[in-house]
Amino acid sequence: MTIETHNEMPHDAMLNLLDRQRQAYLAEGEVSAAVRRDRIDRAIGILVDHGEALAEAMREDFGHRSLHQSLLTDIAGSVGPLKHARKHLKRWMRPEKRRAEMPFGLLGARAWIEHQPLGVVGVISPWNFPVQLTFGPLAGVFAAGNRCMIKPSEYTPQTSELMQELFHAAFDDDEVAVITGGPETAAAFASLPFDHLLFTGATSVARHVMRAAADNLVPVTLELGGKSPVILGRSANLKQASERIMMGKMLNAGQICLAPDYVQVPEDRFEAFVESSHRSVEKMFPTLLDNPDYTSITNQRHYERLQGYVEDARAKGATIMEINPAGENFRQQPARKMPPTLILDPSEDMQVMQEEIFGPLLPVKAYGRVEEAIDYVNDHPRPLALYYFGSDRSEQRKVLTHTTSGGVTVNDVIMHVAQEDLPFGGVGPSGMGSYHGRDGFLTFSHRKSVYRQTGLDLAGKVGITPPWGDKMLKRVRSRIKR
Known part of the structure; x- marks a missing residue:
C-alpha cells in the first residue's frame, strides 16, 4: 500500500496508518533480536547508500549548508548511534534480575524485569539537523523492537521528501512511515494515540505537542533547548x-x-x-x-x-x-x-x-x-x-x-x-526524558515487572491468607517497627 504524499495528510489517514502499524506489531508477537538488527541494518543502508544525496538535499533546503558538515553531523552522526545499538541490543534485551521479597523468594520463586516493545513510536524531527534527529532516535526505537511513524520538518522540504522516498523503498509502511506536510499535519500527528511520542524542537511548540499528547495520555520525550x-x-x-x-x-x-x-x-x-x-x-x-x-x-x-x-x-x-x-x-x-x-x-x-x-x-x-x-x-x-x-x-x-x-x-x-x-x-523547560544508547532502548521499552510464584502455598504458610489470627498479627507486627 502506498502512503499519500499530499502536502497535508488527513488525520483519518494517519490514524489508519497508525492502526495498521499497531496491528502488525501485535500480529508479530515477540520481536526477535534478528528482526531488530535487520531494521537497524536497513536504516544504516539508507545512510551509507544515499548519504551524499541527503547532504545535497540539506544544502538546497538551507540555501547553503556545508556538505562536509552534513556528512559529519547528520550522516556519520546517525550511523554511529545505529551501530552502537546493533552491537549492544542483545545484551540490552536480557531480562533484568530483581530480588524477590522474603519469604516470597523461597523455594524457586523469582522476580525479574522484561523489556517489552511499546508498539508504535511517533517521532517529530526538526529542521536544524533533519537527518540526524530522524535517524538517531531510530537506534533506540528499533533496538527496543518498535515500529515508527515520523513527521519531519516542513522547513526542510527536499530533505523530508527524500527521506520519505528512501524509507518507503527500504521498509514496509507498517514498519516505518514518513509523513510530510505543514503545520496542520504536524498538529494532527501530535494528537495521534501513539505508544510514545518523541518531539525535538522549540519549547513554545512543545507546549502544544504535550497538550495534544495528553488527550490520549501518550507519554512524551521532549528534547528542547534554551540558553546554554x-x-x-x-x-x-x-x-x-x-x-x-x-x-x-x-x-x-x-x-x-x-x-x-x-x-x-x-x-x-x-x-x-x-x-x-x-x-x-x-x-x-x-x-x-x-x-x-x-x-x-x-x-x-x-x-x-x-x-x-x-x-x-x-x-x-x-x-x-x-x-x-x-x-x-x-x-x-x-x-x-x-x-x-x-x-x-x-x-x-x-x-x-x-x-x-x-x-x-x-x-x-x-x-x-x-x-x-x-x-x-x-x-x-x-x-x-x-x-x-x-x-x-x-x-x-x-x-x-x-x-x-x-x-x-x-x-x-x-x-x-x-x-x-x-x-x-533536558530538564524543566529544556526538556523531559532522555535517550541515546541504552537509555534510548529503555525510553522506548516497557519495563514489565514479573514475579513467578512456586507451587507451594507460601502465603498460607506465613499466615497472610484468611482466616487471619495470631500468626498473621505476629508477622505483621514484626514488620511494623523502626
Missing part, C-alpha cells in the same frame, strides 16, 4: 577555550539546540577573550560568504529574527562586534549568511538575552567572582547544556554541583551529546 551558558574560569586555557566555543557557535551557523548561547568571562580576561575569539574565527574561516564550510541561516524568517536581535541590542547600548575576517559585504548575497557576531555587555532587557538565539550571535558578559556567574545561571530557566572551561577542579565541582542543566561538557562545548553511552535530554 558557558562559564569561563580564570584557570581556563584562553586560546583553546575560544577555539572550541567559536567552533560550537559557528557549526551549522549556531543553529543547534546545544550551541553556546552566552559566555560569562572573568572581568580581567574579558578583552583577551574577545581578541582570542577573533583569532579563532580567522583561523577556521578566513572567508565566510563563499566559504563552502560556512552554513546559511535556514530561511528568511529566521534571518530577519537574528538581524532584529542585533539591532535591538545595538539600540539598547550593547557593543556589536562582527567577526568578518575578509571584510566581506553581507548585504548583497543570495544565501542568508551571517558573520559570527559578539554582543558585548548585554543587558537583561535585550531580546538576545531573553530568547534562545539559534544563530551565530554570542553575547559575552563579565563577572567578578564565579559565584556571580553561577547565580546568573540559576536565576534563569534550566538550560539543555552548560559548559565550563578551566583546570581548577574545586571550581569545576562548584559549578557542577550548584547548577542544574540537561548535560555538561567540561573544557569543550556540545561534545557530551556525541557520547552514545550517556543519556541525552
